[in-house]
Amino acid sequence: MDLLPDIWRQDYWLPPGHTWRDMEQLAESDRPKPLDLLVALPLALGFVALRYVFERFFAPPLGRCLGVRNRFQKTAAPCPKLESFYTQRSRQPTQSEIVSLMSLCGKTQRQIETWFRLRRNQDRPCQTKKFGEAAWRFFFYLVAFVAGLACLIDRPWFWDRRECWRQYPEQPMERAHYWYYMLELSFYNSLLLRIFVDIKRKDFKEQVIHHLVCILLLSFSYSANYIRIGTLVMLLHDSSDIPLESAKMFSYGTGWRKTCNTLFVLFAVIFLVTRLVVFPSKIIHTTLVLSMEFFQPFAGYYFFNILLIVLQVLHIFWAGLILRMVCKLLKGKLEKDERSDEESEIEEKEEDKGGDENADLGDYCWDTSKDTINSKLSGLANTCVLNTLTNHRASASKRMRKAQ
Structure with a gap:
């Protein structure tokens, strides 16, 4: 009770x-x-409802304008025994389990492996669903960044970081910053509410930690009147999310490869600069060092900085994924942009083991379509046939000359 x-x-x-x-x-x-902070709870539910309306009525026509289409997926043939194993035990059976399934279902090993591959493909989220999620986040981050910049650009602490702590904690709060806080907090609450319904990615655990840390940061900084430095943290993070989500939107469409690559490179530059340079050198340095010019350390000071450091560790984790993706992009260009098919069996197994290639990058795909692979295989086959016919014709002419 106490x-x-x-x-x-x-x-x-x-x-x-x-x-x-x-x-x-x-x-x-x-x-x-x-x-x-209780105001953020109904607002979070409002965001969930607004997102449903957006993804249902506004995202589909926008996706059609960008050429977003769901790929044709061949469905697995109905097999109750394999379906029971798939839903209750494992989506990827081991070699010994495949052998037992062969005797149980009367199918060959190849047929069982093909059935599981097709069945896993059926559970993959469609392109329109991926596009709807990316479009929703893009519009929110864009509106939040513009609104945040408008209410901060003429404030003294936006230009002088020492103003974040002058006269702390008796700093008056402006209504614009109050709503900026409530909307950001409500948005992250809504992401946490829907994280088990949204597309599950490889960095699922990191995303949960990120959302929890953001909610704790916003809630604590608001209660302790860390509002000035909190608004700068929110603005800094929203700046890199805008090109990320826009790049994902174009990646799901057709004919936007150059635009997609350009936006991704822009995102990588902004992310690495803001999260690995500006955030530790300006924000964390401000809270750890400059704040000590105005007050002595207390429990809230340590708690707030620990949360910022946890956030920075997540930034480093995602920076590694981004750099790996940039290397793949550059490597693809050096190889005349001939990238592996995302529907190939090897890629499919890798994605099933770990979800998507990267996280805060969502389902960012840098692969060519299946039609490109098929056309190259067809061309190779035609070349082989022509070579065979030429050899037959040459040998026939030699035999004719010998007979004469």
């Missing part, structure tokens, strides 16, 4: 020498209150 009052001890939330009475000197509307 735990709840202990949570709100002023030495946890405020620097030494400051009390809750000092905060009460601010006007009621200018003072951040922890109970304000």
Whole structure:
């Protein structure tokens, strides 16, 4: 029973020498209150409903304009025994399990492997669903970044980081920053609510950690009146998400390869600069070092910086994935852009083991279509046939000359 009052001890939330009475000197509307965070819960449900409407009615026509089409997928033949094994035991049977399934179903090893491959393909999300998710995030990040920049660009702490801590914690809160916080917090709550319904990616665990850290950061920084530095963190993160989601949107369409590659390179540059250079050198340095010029360390100071460091570790993890993708992109260009087919069996098995190639990159595919592979195989076959006919004709003419 005494735990709840202990949570709100002023030495946890405020620097030494400051009390809750000092905060009460601010006007009621200018003072951040922890109970304000409850507003984010209904707003999160509103975002879920708005996203459903967007993906149902607005994303499909936009996708058709960009040439987004669902690939034709051959369905696996009905087989109750294999279906039961697939749903209850494993989507990828081992060699010993395949042998037992052969005797159980009366099928060859090749037939069973083909059935499981087709069955896994059926569970893959379609292109329109992927496009809808990317489009929803793109429009939110775009609106959030523009709105955040508009309400921060003329503020002194946007240009001078020491202004983030001057007169802290008795800093009045503006209504624009209040709504900026509530909308960002509601959006991340909605992502967490739908994370088990959305497309599951390779970095699923990292995404859950990222959403939780963001929610904790926003909630704590609002309650402790870390609003000035919090708004800079949100603006910095939204800046790189815009080209990422737009690149994914174009990657799902047809005929946008150069645009997709350009946007991805732009995203990689912005991400690496903002997350690996600006964030640690400006944001973390501000909270760790510059803040000490204005107050002494307290529990909230350590907690907030630990969350920022966890976020930075995630940035490093995603930077590795991005650099690996950039290397693949450059390698593809050096090889005349002849990339492997994403529907090939090898790629399919790799994706089933780990989900998508990368995370915060979603289902970013840099592969050619299946038609390209088929056309090359057809051309190779025609070449072989022509060579065979030529050899037969040459040998026949030799025999005619010998007979004469």
